[in-house]
Amino acid sequence: MMDPIGWAICGLGSVLLLIAALGILRLPDALARQHAATKAVTLAVLVFALGIGLLARDPAWTWRLLALACILILTLPLASHALARAAMRERMQVSGLDQIL
């Protein structure tokens, strides 16, 4: 009974991953690409983990998926922040703004 819901949520996660990859391919700037990469990819992996957890209703799977979700939520904003700052710094250097500011 839960299987179609699980498959649908997994499909939603993979479609989100595809949208994130399209954003990385198509967006014009490093900052915008980083935005697409970190936020949409985090959501995609979390939704996919939720779908797998609904497919396999087993405590061994559920706890591991919860650990994966906790690690993603705790660490991906850090990496995203550092990446955004590096992108901003690099854009300032390319445009010569760091000679002024």
Add this chain to the structure above:
Amino acid sequence: MSLSMLFVLIAGASALMGFYRLLAGPTATDRVVGLDILFAVAIILSLTASWVSGRTVYLDVAIGLALVSSVATLSWARLIQVGAQGGGLGGKQVDAAGGGQDGYQLRSPGDRRGAGWGDAKRDSRRDTRGDSREQSQDGGPGDRRGDIWGHSQGSGQEQEVRS
């Protein structure tokens, strides 16, 4: 099973786009973004593998991939940022001999603190290297050697003036 195959195909398409961004990114940050999405594709593929094979070992692989991905992205971003500040690794090189120093000098103290390596560490490095730099002063404008933290060799003078 066919739905899992669909997931694998979608993840493969995303991995192709990530590889394109990794290979053809104009700046170094774009390459790190491509690496990030490749890690995400690997996590989703290992989740799919765990469901297809019915083993929980691949979930542990996914947890390890998540940890390694965050650490890798953080360290690469920090390296790019420090390189862009002092002019060392990656990005556009400042070709004039004093260009990078001027950009480094005119930065506000808040920005300089944002480098993240810690000001105390930088101060200690500056102090220990003062004497050897004074002796090799006549290197001329061609002497643009920098350490791996991205600070050019000749920028010690302005730092001493500022501090």
